[in-house]
Amino acid sequence: TCTPKNRNDALHPLWQSPLTIPGGTRQSPINIQWRDSVYDPVLKPLKISYDPATCLHIWNNGYSFLVEFDDSADRSIIVGGPLENQYRLKQFHFHWGAINEWGSEHTVDSKFYPAELHLVHWNAVVYPTFEEAVMEGDGLAVIGVFLKLGAHHEGLQTLVDALPAIKHKDTVIEFDVFDPSCLLPPCPDYWTYAGSLTTPPLTESVTWIIKKQPIEVDENQLEAFRMLLFTSDGEEEKRMVDNFRPLQPLMNRTVRSSFQ
Numbered sequence: 670t671c672t673p674k675n676r677n678d679a680l681h682p683l684w685q686s687p688l689t690i691p692g693g694t695r696q697s698p699i700n701i702q703w704r705d706s707v708y709d710p711v712l713k714p715l716k717i718s719y720d721p722a723t724c725l726h727i728w729n730n731g732y733s734f735l736v737e738f739d740d741s742a743d744r745s746i747i748v749g750g751p752l753e754n755q756y757r758l759k760q761f762h763f764h765w766g767a768i769n770e771w772g773s774e775h776t777v778d779s780k781f782y783p784a785e786l787h788l789v790h791w792n793a794v795v796y797p798t799f800e801e802a803v804m805e806g807d808g809l810a811v812i813g814v815f816l817k818l819g820a821h822h823e824g825l826q827t828l829v830d831a832l833p834a835i836k837h838k839d840t841v842i843e844f845d846v847f848d849p850s851c852l853l854p855p856c857p858d859y860w861t862y863a864g865s866l867t868t869p870p871l872t873e874s875v876t877w878i879i880k881k882q883p884i885e886v887d888e889n890q891l892e893a894f895r896m897l898l899f900t901s902d903g904e905e906e907k908r909m910v911d912n913f914r915p916l917q918p919l920m921n922r923t924v925r926s927s928f929q
């Protein structure tokens with residue numbers, strides 16, 4: 670078997686694209702070493718205001734399932750925290766594992782969670798389109814929320830009930846009212862650092878805001894994620910699991926915390 674001369678040339682099994690960005694200095698995900706994070710008293714509370722009516726549809730893009738929002742106006746936005754501008758919600762999606770031992774993209778003190786929610790926002794104050802914001806250092810802001818095994822999550826169940834209808838890659842269904850705020854933990858504490866998308870185009874355009882407190886979901890809800898397929902209808906079935914990118918080097922970055 671032809672193995673790459675070094676891991677840098679390895680192709681990611683999921684995307685057949687390079688696993689690393691040549692010259693990347695702020696790649697994601699990373700391990701968050703709690704004791705190395707630096708409390709920054711200048712960090713403001715993150716202000717989140719989502720309009721549930723901006724929800725459009727839920728679809729299986731062959732890598733995760735995404736809930737997309739109407740981002741043609743400032744109706745679902747976040748502001749404050751580490752952000753200079755307000756950012757518009759574009760979509761949210763999850764990453765998860767085949768078993769509960771792993772699945773999150775970020776880790777805290779090298780601990781994996783079974784899944785991780787990403788709410789992707791873009792800087793519509795500075796950039797005309799999401800596509801352009803994806804290419805700029807201050808273009809995106811992604812809120813990361815860890816999922817841990819525990820109690821049934823009422824808000825998540827609405828999403829789980831829709832998954833059988835988008836089992837295959839490139840299937841989509843209408844999803845006209847959903848408030849993603851119900852997926853956020855009550856605790857305001859977060860870590861923040863400068864990073865990248867964890868899926869192609871892997872651009873170094875993301876201000877990451879990782880919530881300290883996980884939300885609890887139950888085993889049936891995690892299993893529902895695992896019955897999705899990477900593959901289209903008619904192809905040999907491949908279960909959609911382990912859709913997370915490997916940890917990336919911290920390099921010359923500091924993770925800041927909003928809490929002491």
Ligand SMILES: COc1cccc(CN2CCc3cc(OS(N)(=O)=O)c(OC)cc3C2)c1
Nearest residue numbers: 732733762787789800803811866867868870
């Ligand atoms: C210029 O490249 C693009 C322009 C417009 C849309 C896209 C696709 N979009 C990019 C951001 C993104 C980011 C995603 O995950 S993540 N972990 O936030 O990097 C993702 O996970 C399923 C999907 C997408 C899809 C790429």
Ligand SMILES: [Zn+2]
Nearest residue numbers: 762764787867
């Ligand atoms: Zn993601």
